[in-house]
Amino acid sequence: MKVLHVDMSECKTHVEEVDEEFALKYIGGRGWGARLVWEHMKEGTDPLSPENIIVIAPGPLSGLYLPSSGKTSICSISPTTGIYGDSNIGGMFGVELRQAGFDAVVIKGKAPDLSYLWIDDDDIQLKSAGKYAGMGSIETEHQLREDIGDETVKVASIGPAGEKMVKMACITADWGRNAGRTGMGAILGSKNLKAIAIRGTRDLPVADLKRLTRLSDKAYKKLSQHNLFEFWQRQGLMSVIDYANTAGIIPTHNFKDTHFEEADKINGDVMELEYKIGDTACFGCPMACGNVNLVKDGKYAGTVIEGPEYETAAMFGSNVGVSDFSAILRANYLCDEYGIDTITAGSLISVMIEAYEKDLVTLEDLDGMALNWGDDESVMEMIRKIAFREGVGDTLAEGAYGVIERWPQLAPIISHVKGLDQSAYDARVAMTMALGYATSDIGAHHARAWPIAKELEMGGNWDLNEKADLVIYHQTVRPLFDMLGVCRLPWIELGFDENTYAEFFSAAVGIEFTLEELLKLSNDVYNLTRAINIRLGLTRDDDRPPERVFNDPIKTGPHAGKVLNRDEFREILDIYYQRRGWDVDGIPTDETLKASGLEDAIEYMEPKRKAE
Amino acid sequence: MRKKLTVIPERCSGCRVCELVCAISHAGVNNPKKANIRVISLYPHPVIKMPVVCDQCKKPQCRDACPADAIVVTDGVVTILEDRCISCHACVSACPIGAIFVHEDIETPFKCDLCGGNPKCVAACPKKAILYVPEHTLGQAHRLVSALQYANMQEVEYFEHGEKKKLRYAEIETGGTRGDSREH
Numbered sequence: 001m002k003v004l005h006v007d008m009s010e011c012k013t014h015v016e017e018v019d020e021e022f023a024l025k026y027i028g029g030r031g032w033g034a035r036l037v038w039e040h041m042k043e044g045t046d047p048l049s050p051e052n053i054i055v056i057a058p059g060p061l062s063g064l065y066l067p068s069s070g071k072t073s074i075c076s077i078s079p080t081t082g083i084y085g086d087s088n089i090g091g092m093f094g095v096e097l098r099q100a101g102f103d104a105v106v107i108k109g110k111a112p113d114l115s116y117l118w119i120d121d122d123d124i125q126l127k128s129a130g131k132y133a134g135m136g137s138i139e140t141e142h143q144l145r146e147d148i149g150d151e152t153v154k155v156a157s158i159g160p161a162g163e164k165m166v167k168m169a170c171i172t173a174d175w176g177r178n179a180g181r182t183g184m185g186a187i188l189g190s191k192n193l194k195a196i197a198i199r200g201t202r203d204l205p206v207a208d209l210k211r212l213t214r215l216s217d218k219a220y221k222k223l224s225q226h227n228l229f230e231f232w233q234r235q236g237l238m239s240v241i242d243y244a245n246t247a248g249i250i251p252t253h254n255f256k257d258t259h260f261e262e263a264d265k266i267n268g269d270v271m272e273l274e275y276k277i278g279d280t281a282c283f284g285c286p287m288a289c290g291n292v293n294l295v296k297d298g299k300y301a302g303t304v305i306e307g308p309e310y311e312t313a314a315m316f317g318s319n320v321g322v323s324d325f326s327a328i329l330r331a332n333y334l335c336d337e338y339g340i341d342t343i344t345a346g347s348l349i350s351v352m353i354e355a356y357e358k359d360l361v362t363l364e365d366l367d368g369m370a371l372n373w374g375d376d377e378s379v380m381e382m383i384r385k386i387a388f389r390e391g392v393g394d395t396l397a398e399g400a401y402g403v404i405e406r407w408p409q410l411a412p413i414i415s416h417v418k419g420l421d422q423s424a425y426d427a428r429v430a431m432t433m434a435l436g437y438a439t440s441d442i443g444a445h446h447a448r449a450w451p452i453a454k455e456l457e458m459g460g461n462w463d464l465n466e467k468a469d470l471v472i473y474h475q476t477v478r479p480l481f482d483m484l485g486v487c488r489l490p491w492i493e494l495g496f497d498e499n500t501y502a503e504f505f506s507a508a509v510g511i512e513f514t515l516e517e518l519l520k521l522s523n524d525v526y527n528l529t530r531a532i533n534i535r536l537g538l539t540r541d542d543d544r545p546p547e548r549v550f551n552d553p554i555k556t557g558p559h560a561g562k563v564l565n566r567d568e569f570r571e572i573l574d575i576y577y578q579r580r581g582w583d584v585d586g587i588p589t590d591e592t593l594k595a596s597g598l599e600d601a602i603e604y605m606e607p608k609r610k611a612e
Numbered sequence: 613m614r615k616k617l618t619v620i621p622e623r624c625s626g627c628r629v630c631e632l633v634c635a636i637s638h639a640g641v642n643n644p645k646k647a648n649i650r651v652i653s654l655y656p657h658p659v660i661k662m663p664v665v666c667d668q669c670k671k672p673q674c675r676d677a678c679p680a681d682a683i684v685v686t687d688g689v690v691t692i693l694e695d696r697c698i699s700c701h702a703c704v705s706a707c708p709i710g711a712i713f714v715h716e717d718i719e720t721p722f723k724c725d726l727c728g729g730n731p732k733c734v735a736a737c738p739k740k741a742i743l744y745v746p747e748h749t750l751g752q753a754h755r756l757v758s759a760l761q762y763a764n765m766q767e768v769e770y771f772e773h774g775e776k777k778k779l780r781y782a783e784i785e786t787g788g789t790r791g792d793s794r795e796h
Contacts, residue, residue, distance in 0.1 A: 065629075065633065065642055142656065175655045203641040278625075279625035281627035281738075284629055288739060
């Protein structure tokens with residue numbers, strides 16, 4: 001297995017072989033990324049400086065014949081949060097990287113001029129990207145393919161926001177797939193790396209292809225027989241709008257409420273019947289959750305976009321009070337083309353609308369543009385201002401921390417953890433969700449834990465121990481998918497047996513692994529990212545859910561009046577630390593680190609303990 | 613009864629499962645670039661996804677272009693005879709839909725062989741975008757659309773179990789000619 005190292009400053013690349021011990025200990029994807037970040041990091045390094053590295057790593061299952069094997073992790077120290085950050089991306093990009101012969105790319109330094117990386121199997125070149133400067137992500141991808149002269153080349157790129165190091169900038173691949181969270185696009189921007197184009201033709205290694213084929217033939221068949229399979233293909237994650245609204249967890253008016261009166265104007269049915277023109281799937285995925293939508297008339301006519309999925313529809317729908325689905329599509333398109341994260345952008349725009357409503361900011365602060373709930377045109381203008389760092393957009397481009405620095409009075413109404421804005425699930429209705437956000441290693445994102453549905457469904461009588469255990473289980477199994485390079489949706493949405501992934505992995509590498517063994521390795525990586533974060537100054541105080549969770553009872557809907565209790569949260573955090581083998585300050589104990597094979601982290605934890 | 617492979621681009625999600633199962637069963641490796649079928653995905657100018665696979669033409673241009681007489685039609689399957697093939701790629705250029713493929717690891721061009729009458733891509737396609745149908749039914753979908761689009765239809769409304777229903781029909785001698793009365 002090979003890692004491609006790219007030094008942008010020296011304009012040099014070299015290839016390193018990965019030894020088997022490393023490969024199997026960290027599996028791939030997020031595991032490899034976290035370990036490589038750990039080995040290169042230095043305290044005090046600015047995430048946007050040339051010294052920070054960014055790792056792009058598919059997993060050992062990426063590109064193989066098994067359901068939904070198109071995932072790639074992108075890992076670094078995040079400019080949004082200042083701690084470990086990663087975001088995963090679907091599509092085909094990582095598969096092509098593996099077919100070119102690389103299981104990861106590690107990028108450091110800063111090119112003198114805007115460049116792109118061209119990986120044509122083992123022919124690697126850094127080329128000028130001058131002609132793509134300022135170009136949107138979707139257009140960049142289109143143009144690069146055209147210039148290379150091969151429509152099958154896979155491209156990941158940043159838009160103008162990434163070039164301007166907007167801290168919510170994402171990396172876009174395969175037109176509509178985004179590594180959206182934690183500002184990974186800003187890091188590419190800081191390195192003057194506009195895009196990576198790949199063409200790979202190699203066979204992917206599979207130790208026992210017959211066994212894999214047998215397993216996967218069955219797996220695809222099983223998924224296709226699920227009673228929600230076809231519905232999933234039709235609506236994908238857009239079906240979550242109705243669920244979240246009925247369950248009372250949909251973010252509404254900047255997370256003030258959890259129920260949106262006009263949800264039936266922005267749901268999966270509206271999309272399917274009025275806007276959808278086609279399906280899109282990531283590599284090898286039968287579920288095809290992607291929806292290509294087109295606005296056929298009205299002021300946004302001609303807007304075509306892969307998306308939205310649930311998060312985007314909620315953040316640019318209910319959360320900003322917009323009930324016009326074509327406006328959501330437009331917002332989605334602008335975010336993708338400029339290259340910014342729809343969750344953070346939607347969240348911070350809704351914060352500013354509420355701030356203006358409550359006179360917490362002046363019209364002057366907003367460059368003279370009044371912001372009101374449901375005013376879609378001002379939402380579009382705010383997206384543009386963030387992406388190009390204009391006026392108030394320049395402050396929002398710094399993320400939650402930047403907004404709070406300028407307007408400390410907004411801190412109570414920004415729903416974030418560690419500087420990363422919360423995903424589109426309200427945490428007030430479920431302690432597990434609050435704990436999941438609070439202890440997620442990258443900030444308030446649902447990728448690590450999404451226990452909310454289970455708690456709402458059956459958690460009425462759970463004690464805090466059971467709740468903490470569920471969060472830890474989620475934080476162990478969900479990141480495992482990111483390590484393997486596959487999507488978790490067949491498991492979480494269609495009930496696909498997670499044990500099968502251990503069999504897929506065993507067939508791929510030729511060594512038997514059980515799910516328990518893989519989960520242990522995933523837990524080890526969680527301890528590793530915790531160690532990274534502790535090294536970077538994270539403390540117990542940072543492990544807290546958004547303020548609104550404790551201060552601001554839900555006003556309407558099925559959970560009206562609901563708010564979480566601060567003392568109870570303190571209590572569950574103690575339990576959570578204890579069960580993870582972390583001390584009362586949230587620092588992994590020596591025993592825990594040893595058990596995770598992270599002896600080299602011990603020396604870095606000791607000074608932090610003494611400082612307490 | 614002879615069957616033909618046909619594709620419905622509107623259904624294709626671009627997942628490339630067809631490429632995977634084809635490459636594994638024919639080339640014996642997990643490499644979609646060695647498949648006898650390829651999904652072309654274009655976006656955003658224009659937006660379309662389409663699996664490209666051999667039509668098994670009855671008068672194949674690839675055969676006519678072959679200088680080595682290495683392409684034959686046997687039982688409705690266009691086959692490249694590897695021992696005769698000189699790998700000049702004339703057939704690759706001649707195929708009007710680009711359904712003959714090459715790869716640097718493989719000596720001669722390769723193409724769909726219908727898996728001996730049980731195409732794996734058809735069974736594997738999660739979107740049912742690749743069909744294996746009796747030859748005489750090709751074009752049926754277009755014929756159906758043509759009939760449905762006939763403009764000179766009458767409509768009656770009626771109630772069944774209290775539910776309002778509509779019936780459309782074409783009445784004798786009420787229309788024009790088919791060609792000038794289709795909806796567009």
